[in-house]
Amino acid sequence: MKKIIYIYILLNSFSSFGQTSSEYFQSGNNKDDNGDHYGAISDYTKAIELNPDAHTYYNRGISKNELKDYNGAIADFTKAIELKPNYTNAYYNRGWSKHNLEDYNGGIADYTKSIELDPNDSEAYYNRGIAKKNLKDYNGAISDYSKSIELNPAPATYYNRGTVKGRDLNDYYGAISDYNKAIELDPNYSKAYSNRGLAKELIGDLNGACLDWKKAASLGDSGAAKWVANQCN
Numbered sequence: 001m002k003k004i005i006y007i008y009i010l011l012n013s014f015s016s017f018g019q020t021s022s023e024y025f026q027s028g029n030n031k032d033d034n035g036d037h038y039g040a041i042s043d044y045t046k047a048i049e050l051n052p053d054a055h056t057y058y059n060r061g062i063s064k065n066e067l068k069d070y071n072g073a074i075a076d077f078t079k080a081i082e083l084k085p086n087y088t089n090a091y092y093n094r095g096w097s098k099h100n101l102e103d104y105n106g107g108i109a110d111y112t113k114s115i116e117l118d119p120n121d122s123e124a125y126y127n128r129g130i131a132k133k134n135l136k137d138y139n140g141a142i143s144d145y146s147k148s149i150e151l152n153p154a155p156a157t158y159y160n161r162g163t164v165k166g167r168d169l170n171d172y173y174g175a176i177s178d179y180n181k182a183i184e185l186d187p188n189y190s191k192a193y194s195n196r197g198l199a200k201e202l203i204g205d206l207n208g209a210c211l212d213w214k215k216a217a218s219l220g221d222s223g224a225a226k227w228v229a230n231q232c233n
Contacts, residue, residue, distance in 0.1 A: 021051035028059060037063045054083035058090050061097075070097040088117040092124055095131075104131040122152035129160065138168045158182040159192050162199075172199040190219035197224065206231065 019027070028043035044060035047053070061076030077094035081087050095110030111128035114121060129144030145161035148154070159182040166175030179196035182189050197212030210232035216224035 019046070021047040021053070021056075024050070025053075025056055025059070028056075028063070032059070032063050032066070037066045041067075052079075052083070054080040054087060054090075057083065058087065058093075061090070061093060065093065065097055065100075068100070070100050073097040086117055088114050088121075091117065092121070092127075095124075096127065099127065099131055102134075104134050107131045108135075120151055122148045122154070122157075125151070126154075126157055126160075129157075133160075133164055133168070136168075138164050142169075153181075153185065155182040155186040155189055155192070158185070159189065159195070162192075163195060166195065166199045166202075172203050175199045176203075188219055190216045190221040190224070193219070194221050194224045197227070201231075 024043045024047035028040040028047065031037075031043060032040035040063045041060055044056050044063065047056045048060070057076045057080040061073040061080065064070075064073040064076060074094055074097045077090045077097065080090040081094070084090070091110045092114040095107040095114065098104075098110060099107035108128055108131045111124045111131065114124045115128070118124070125144045125148035129141040129148065132138075132144060133141035141164050142161055145157050145164070148157045149161070158178045162175040162178030162182065165171040165178060176196055176199045179192045179199065182192040183196070186192070193212045193216035197209040197216065200206075200212060201209040210228065213221075213224040213227045213232065217228055
């Protein structure tokens with residue numbers, strides 16, 4: 001889950017016989033809104049040449065993230081933080097970039113700083129939970145997912161917490177409870193039905209598992225359809 005926040009503000013204007021820095025900045029925003037990330041980066045770069053502003057580095061970093069240039073994004077977010085040390089979103093998105101490079105410890109450090117600056121950011125807890133899960137810190141992941149749920153009870157967060165409980169900690173009943181909640185919030189969540197079926201199978205409830213797999217299959221889950229064919233009457 002990725003949070004992208006473009007900054008739309010009126011910057012102080014600097015010019016050099018042409019467009020001003022704020023004009024390049026707004027032009028970059030418009031291009032990125034239309035999916036022209038390369039064009040946006042070009043405009044942000046011109047704005048930075050005229051006025052090296054934290055928000056412009058930040059937005060250029062977001063555009064680079066969109067192009068999967070995570071190292072370039074990290075460099076821009078780092079520069080934004082140098083210019084604005086309490087830049088919450090820059091820490092968050094730098095964490096996301098590191099996360100995508102599988103630098104999970106670096107991602108956790110940035111998510112943690114983002115949380116220190118904004119303790120009510122459910123997505124920072126959620127993504128820190130994913131990073132902890134990838135480092136096999138399963139209890140830490142559950143703790144972060146639980147905090148994210150307190151702030152924003154999203155179906156994907158229940159699903160991910162359920163997956164850690166079931167697949168990693170063998171807490172099948174706890175997993176089923178979380179999948180129940182994910183399905184309550186999103187009745188068409190095929191993967192939640194599929195995984196709830198797996199958890200039910202592991203506690204000996206094959207009939208319940210088959211019902212869930214059939215529902216998942218009806219929602220387009222091909223893996224669940226195979227389980228139905230192989231294990232269900």
